[in-house]
Amino acid sequence: MKIKVNNKEFDIEIFGNKAIINENLEKKIEIKDDTLIIDNKEFFIDYYEEKEEESLLIINGMAVVVSKKTIDEQIIKEIKSPMNGHVNEILVKVNSTIEKGQGLVVLEAMKMFNEIKSPIKGEIKNILVQKNQAVKSGETMIILK
Amino acid sequence: MQKVLIANRGEIVIRIANTCKKLGFIPCGIYSDADKNALHIKYCEETQDIGGSYPNENYLNMDRIIDAAKKMDCDFIHPGYGFLAEKSEFAKQCTDGGFIFIGPSFKVLELSGNKVLAKQVASTIAPVAEGKEVSRLDESIELADKIGYPVILKATKGGGGRGLRVLNTVNDLKKSFNISKKEATSSFGSDKVYIEKYIENPRHIEVQILGDKSSSNIIHLGERECSIQRRNQKLIEETPSSALTDETRDLLTKMAVSIMKEIKYDNAGTVEFLYKDGKFYFMEINSRIQVEHAITEEVTGIDIVEQQLDIASGKGLLLEQDKIKAKGHAIECRINAENPFTFTPCPGTVKQFLAPKNNKNIRIDSSLYSGYAIPPFYDSLLAKIISNGKNRKESIENMRQALLSFRISGIPSTIPFHVSALNDDRFLHGVYDTSFINNMKYYSDKDSEIAAAIFVHLPKRIQYVQNKDEINLWLLSKYNSFFNPEGTFYYNNIMRWAN
Numbered sequence: 001m002k003i004k005v006n007n008k009e010f011d012i013e014i015f016g017n018k019a020i021i022n023e024n025l026e027k028k029i030e031i032k033d034d035t036l037i038i039d040n041k042e043f044f045i046d047y048y049e050e051k052e053e054e055s056l057l058i059i060n061g062m063a064v065v066v067s068k069k070t071i072d073e074q075i076i077k078e079i080k081s082p083m084n085g086h087v088n089e090i091l092v093k094v095n096s097t098i099e100k101g102q103g104l105v106v107l108e109a110m111k112m113f114n115e116i117k118s119p120i121k122g123e124i125k126n127i128l129v130q131k132n133q134a135v136k137s138g139e140t141m142i143i144l145k
Numbered sequence: 146m147q148k149v150l151i152a153n154r155g156e157i158v159i160r161i162a163n164t165c166k167k168l169g170f171i172p173c174g175i176y177s178d179a180d181k182n183a184l185h186i187k188y189c190e191e192t193q194d195i196g197g198s199y200p201n202e203n204y205l206n207m208d209r210i211i212d213a214a215k216k217m218d219c220d221f222i223h224p225g226y227g228f229l230a231e232k233s234e235f236a237k238q239c240t241d242g243g244f245i246f247i248g249p250s251f252k253v254l255e256l257s258g259n260k261v262l263a264k265q266v267a268s269t270i271a272p273v274a275e276g277k278e279v280s281r282l283d284e285s286i287e288l289a290d291k292i293g294y295p296v297i298l299k300a301t302k303g304g305g306g307r308g309l310r311v312l313n314t315v316n317d318l319k320k321s322f323n324i325s326k327k328e329a330t331s332s333f334g335s336d337k338v339y340i341e342k343y344i345e346n347p348r349h350i351e352v353q354i355l356g357d358k359s360s361s362n363i364i365h366l367g368e369r370e371c372s373i374q375r376r377n378q379k380l381i382e383e384t385p386s387s388a389l390t391d392e393t394r395d396l397l398t399k400m401a402v403s404i405m406k407e408i409k410y411d412n413a414g415t416v417e418f419l420y421k422d423g424k425f426y427f428m429e430i431n432s433r434i435q436v437e438h439a440i441t442e443e444v445t446g447i448d449i450v451e452q453q454l455d456i457a458s459g460k461g462l463l464l465e466q467d468k469i470k471a472k473g474h475a476i477e478c479r480i481n482a483e484n485p486f487t488f489t490p491c492p493g494t495v496k497q498f499l500a501p502k503n504n505k506n507i508r509i510d511s512s513l514y515s516g517y518a519i520p521p522f523y524d525s526l527l528a529k530i531i532s533n534g535k536n537r538k539e540s541i542e543n544m545r546q547a548l549l550s551f552r553i554s555g556i557p558s559t560i561p562f563h564v565s566a567l568n569d570d571r572f573l574h575g576v577y578d579t580s581f582i583n584n585m586k587y588y589s590d591k592d593s594e595i596a597a598a599i600f601v602h603l604p605k606r607i608q609y610v611q612n613k614d615e616i617n618l619w620l621l622s623k624y625n626s627f628f629n630p631e632g633t634f635y636y637n638n639i640m641r642w643a644n
Contacts, residue, residue: 005597005598012598014599034497036596041592043593044554046554055601059596061564063485064594
């Protein structure tokens with residue numbers, strides 16, 4: 001999808017731990033504490049603030065403003081698993097309305113339970129996973145309306 | 146061994162304590178309740194808890210400070226900058242209490258702290274912007290008409306860029322006059338205000354002075370260019386100024402020395418000028434050590450705090466003007482806990498703090514450490530990066546490297562502003578004035594932009610979000626009195642946090 005970063009346009013698609021930039025550049029991504037590693041290059045996330053319209057990051061000492069609209073419209077409509085694990089519980093039903101921050105799915109990974117919360121207010125359009133099913137990192141679990 | 150109470154907080158205490166130790170003085174310190182975890186405590190050999198959180202309960206509270214100095218049996222009191230540094234009453238109380246105040250005498254402070262009087266004295270030596278003190282609105286309107294808009298309305302006893310207003314029309318003046326008087330009273334303890342011609346987008350250049358009353362020796366250590374400011378407060382300073390030629394520098398430094406001779410200045414101080422269309426206008430005298438003193442130290446090799454101690458202790462000012470030679474170029478970037486775009490102060494806990502090591506080209510004056518929770522009651526200055534080089538180009542390159550390897554996480558800081566300024570053509574060519582930040586282009590490289598775009602799409606990013614509600618909850622949990630202040634306090638000395 002196309003998004004604006006410091007008023008420049010980028011086309012970015014993310015699949016699990018891979019990102020495709022401008023349709024041809026494939027990059028491996030990894031995140032460790034405050035460091036985002038892209039193809040072995042380190043980016044320090046010093047600060048991250050989300051506002052209605054945009055997000056502000058301080059990354060490697062530089063301020064970067066990412067327009068948020070496209071994120072809300074596209075990516076956030078798909079709730080993806082942030083990790084490899086098992087679906088322990090599904091907390092919502094199809095067609096139910098949800099609030100921002102409401103828990104959607106509980107994932108179990110490395111004996112830890114992680115509640116995946118909704119980043120937006122909306123409605124559940126489809127649930128693609130079942131209880132006790134294994135999910136991979138980046139796999140779409142829920143689609144929002 | 147003699148003891149010096151450093152009546153301040155943060156980086157300047159550490160800075161002064163280091164010179165005290167070098168010269169064989171024992172540095173003593175004070176701290177407030179909110180500063181119990183402050184780094185400056187560790188650099189002092191003795192400290193006293195003077196309580197409270199708001200500045201008027203501690204760092205502005207003369208009685209408590211004098212009391213602490215007595216308890217620790219100090220000989221000297223160094224006020225640092227800000228807080229009580231330029232309050233003549235404090236200098237008097239120190240002297241009356243039997244301490245040596247490291248700074249000008251009570252009488253000099255009374256004169257330099259009164260903008261109208263200082264301007265009167267300076268006007269016999271240097272050009273000044275036309276204007277005078279006013280007490281009534283009708284009188285102000287008449288004066289503003291005479292000198293022509295835009296005019297500036299300032300508190301007579303004000304300072305530090307606070308409490309001043311630029312007025313473009315008579316309606317602006319009518320609206321602001323009473324508010325300014327009220328603000329002047331609450332912030333500076335006097336409702337006196339004055340009006341003068343507003344010089345639009347000048348350069349702001351100041352001269353570092355050292356004076357010794359006992360020998361009538363007054364010298365200068367060259368100029369500092371301080372035009373890059375937000376809300377009339379400095380962000381970047383450099384020396385020498387690219388705006389000056391040898392002739393104009395000579396004229397400027399001579400005027401500064403003459404003004405300080407005229408008022409018989411004692412100890413370290415600065416004369417500030419505005420520079421526009423080849424003409425200097427005297428602005429004010431800052432009768433204290435300044436935040437940006439370090440760039441002068443880097444190019445002259447002179448430890449200004451050492452000179453302050455020598456002058457105050459009676460050893461005297463032994464430097465001679467002819468022997469002072471500035472070499473190379475130095476820049477200072479002030480790292481504040483502020484949003485890099487809006488400059489709104491933002492509180493929080495510093496997750497990780499990593500600074501480049503001090504070397505011959507980089508000096509870091511800072512009071513930060515990983516895990517430090519920045520209290521919301523004081524100034525937002527966290528650290529100063531001072532770079533130097535053989536020439537301006539080298540100094541800029543050294544600063545750029547230092548900024549990019551400087552890491553503060555968990556809170557926003559002005560680092561991105563500095564990175565952008567150091568990539569701005571106006572700065573690179575040395576052609577800029579006080580309007581610099583109005584036309585900033587923020588700098589970022591493509592890799593970081595891609596990294597940011599990827600990051601905001603990662604589900605895991607949620608755990609990094611910092612929003613205002615969380616910040617406010619954090620503030621409330623740590624400082625529950627913050628949103629319900631009791632009693633009076635000097636609002637201008639408190640960080641203006643988000644909201």
